[in-house]
Amino acid sequence: VEQLEGLKKTIKSIRNCELKRSAINMAFSDGNTNSKIMLIGEGPGAQEDQLGLPFVGRAGKLLDKMLKSINLDRKTVYITNVVNYRPPKNRRPTDQEIQRYYPFLKSHIEIINPKILMLFGSTALNAIIGNEKVISKVRGKWIRKKIGNCDPYIIASFHPAFLMRQPNQKKLAWIDLKMIREKIKKI
Numbered sequence: 001v002e003q004l005e006g007l008k009k010t011i012k013s014i015r016n017c018e019l020k021r022s023a024i025n026m027a028f029s030d031g032n033t034n035s036k037i038m039l040i041g042e043g044p045g046a047q048e049d050q051l052g053l054p055f056v057g058r059a060g061k062l063l064d065k066m067l068k069s070i071n072l073d074r075k076t077v078y079i080t081n082v083v084n085y086r087p088p089k090n091r092r093p094t095d096q097e098i099q100r101y102y103p104f105l106k107s108h109i110e111i112i113n114p115k116i117l118m119l120f121g122s123t124a125l126n127a128i129i130g131n132e133k134v135i136s137k138v139r140g141k142w143i144r145k146k147i148g149n150c151d152p153y154i155i156a157s158f159h160p161a162f163l164m165r166q167p168n169q170k171k172l173a174w175i176d177l178k179m180i181r182e183k184i185k186k187i
C-alpha cells in the first residue's frame, strides 16, 4: 500500500502532460491490491475522470458482467489503465504518452505482482507486448513475458467498449474469460 501511494504521488507530479492538464482527477486503480489477477484497460473516460476510478462508466458495467460470468468481481481483481488521466475527448493515448506512462505501469505491475495479467484492447496490448501485435491474432492464447521482476500469464482480449460496438465478438471474449477461469484453478 505504501508503494502504491508512492507511485500515485510520482504520477501526480508529472509535468507538461496534456492528459493531466485537461483531466479533473487521476483514475489510479480499483479493486484488491492483494489480488493475483490484474486487469489493464486503456485510459479513463468521462465518468472515470469524474469519480477518479477506472471502469465505472458504460464499459465498466460490461466489465463487471464479464467478471461476474467467471465468478470474479472488483473485490477479487485489481484494475488499472495504461494512462491514469483521461485523454481529451476520449482520444486514444498517443505512442508518446503510452511510453511516458509505461514506467508507472511497469512499477504498478511489479508492486501488485499478479499471476494473471489481462489486457483489454490494443492500447494495453501495445503497451505491454509491443506495437506489432493485434488483439484478433493474439487473443485466446497465453503469453509469457517478464515485466520487470513479475512473470505473469498474460492474456489479451477485446476491450469491453469494443464489445459494446461489436457484440458478435462476445463469443470470443467468453472463450478468453473461460481461459482465465481455468487458469485461476491452477495458480
Ligand code: URA
Binding pocket: 027, 041, 042, 043, 044, 045, 048, 053, 054, 055, 056, 057, 059, 060, 081, 161
Ligand atoms: N475504458 C478504459 O479503457 N478504461 C477505463 O477506465 C474506462 C473505459
